Amino acid sequence: MDIIENLLMGFSVAVSPINLLFLTIGAFVGMIVGIIPGFGPTAGIAILLSLTFSMDPVTAVIMLAGIYYGSMYGGTITSILINTPGESATVASTFDGYPLAKKGRVGPALVMQAVASFVGGTIGVILIAGFAPTFAKVARSFGPPEFFLLIAIGLLALIVVMGDNKINGAISALLGLAISLVGVDVITGTQRFTYGNPELINGIYFLPVAIGLFGLGELFYSIYQGQHKEGNREEISFKKKGEFWPSKKEWSESKGTFARGSFLGFFIGMLPGAGATVASLLSYSLEKKVSKVSEKFGKGHMPGLVAPETANNAASAGAMIPLLTLGIPGSGATAVLLGAFLMWGLQPGPLMMSQEPEFAWGLISSMYLGNIILILVNIFAIPLFIKIMRVPYKLLVPVILILCTVGTFSLHGSMVETWIMLAFGVIGFFMKLYDFSPAAVVLALVLGPMAENALRQTLITTEGSFLIFVQRPVSLILTIVILVMLIIPFIKFIKGLFNKNINEDKAA
């Protein structure tokens, strides 16, 4: 009952003409960002954050939520039409999306992805409403040791999901932590790595870093790949007059997929570090496993598109749980959102649901409204987005560059921050080129000061003893989780070495 009351209160906040207008603008702009190759929710929110500065915080955050969701929706259109995912979370959507389009099912595929995104997002929002208050209640008993361990788990998870590139993942997270140390140490007042520059006393703000890594870095990488040269897109044409709606068979084939994808996506999205990409890939393989016609997957089978689409949108909702209830972001996009919250003086965490209920529930309700707006925009404006998609990339480049540079300058009117953005644009290009994780850098940069403060507060209360991490029940569980996360890759590494030696002996 509480949930319904809270949601109604949230709707009363979100459903004002101005909020609905900016939610629609956010969703629309997000869709456009999602269509641009390489640009996903993180880049969208980071680059467009400067547009929300003069707004009321609730309206601004609602618009950002619209951008967050919109870019997830938009990323799939390019996956289906040109076999180029807008970002990593829509990679799995190319597996069956593009073959469907090749089979002449462009309209049904685009409608189904919109419906799947809507179902995933809606179930995700309902689950947020159900789980967030409980999580917040549990989190209220957490102290600095638990927070430190949770942050450590978040960062470790981000490294673990890097697959074969765990070392690069670790380097990325450590670089983010190193950058987070620039500025005045809040406990002793010592200046660290500031080199006497007054602009660095408050530390390196995460947003220029995020805009550089995700905006400029992605743009340079796209140009490196020749995206600006025309004629490299094998686009499948979309005719509105042809078959537009999915067939009855396609609806019935995908019934169970909608539910499975949504729930799996949400719970994976809740795990720090895992995010929408892992959720969409896992959902696709789960669907393939449970399907009686698994051989059809990869050849243009509708459930193969529905599975990743429901999962990635539900995961985006799931990722809001640790952000809203613990104040700990689990992905690059939610890290940027956290930065935005802090900028408006809103501190997400266990107390936010009770101290800022209008904001928290307004945001949750706006996500629900965002889904409704997005499905309408998606179905009725598909031809328009396809036209936008046809704008040559080389003409989009100056727009992105201007938004990145001038947007960064507008943050605080700081030239130093603009230079920092440019430097991280170059670093971001090389990180993307050599499989490092820009998301881990941003996440660690945001989480770094929280981790340091939590650890130092813990050690002050224990007079330097680390035993507290195994003395409190929740801390003990979290410590065990960390140990397991550390030990499993190590065992795999040793096993790999062992197998390699055996194979070499056999070969000899």
Added chain:
Amino acid sequence: MRAIFSGILFIFSIYFTIKGFEYDYVNHSGQVGPGFFPLWIGILLVVFTGIAFFKDLKVVLKEKVSFRKPIHLNSILLLLAATFLFIALLNVLGAVIAMVLYVFAVLLILNRERLILNTIISVTVPMGTYLLLDVWLNAGFPTGIFGF
């Protein structure tokens, strides 16, 4: 190229760790000091970037990877130079003029054939940005020597 990038990261990590020693590991009251985190993060960075660097170096030495110039490297370098100049001249020329010149330069690099279209975009995109960010959202663009 990969080995050069990981080498730079390795050198940065060593520098960061050495710099970390400058801050107190333990403060005067015996608590963890401002040097605790920098030192540990630095050590871990040295370890991981060291592994990555030597792995990449091994590949270079073993397979004798020769440096091949990427096809679109010139475009990236020119864009980078244009962005560098744009930021440097932002306060001198003012945002509006700097943006017009910057967009024109970017389009000259990527879309040399269509000068009329480039000129139209070079005026409309900066104007749109100026109206949106500066006039509507009060972003406070720099005015420069021309006063706008």
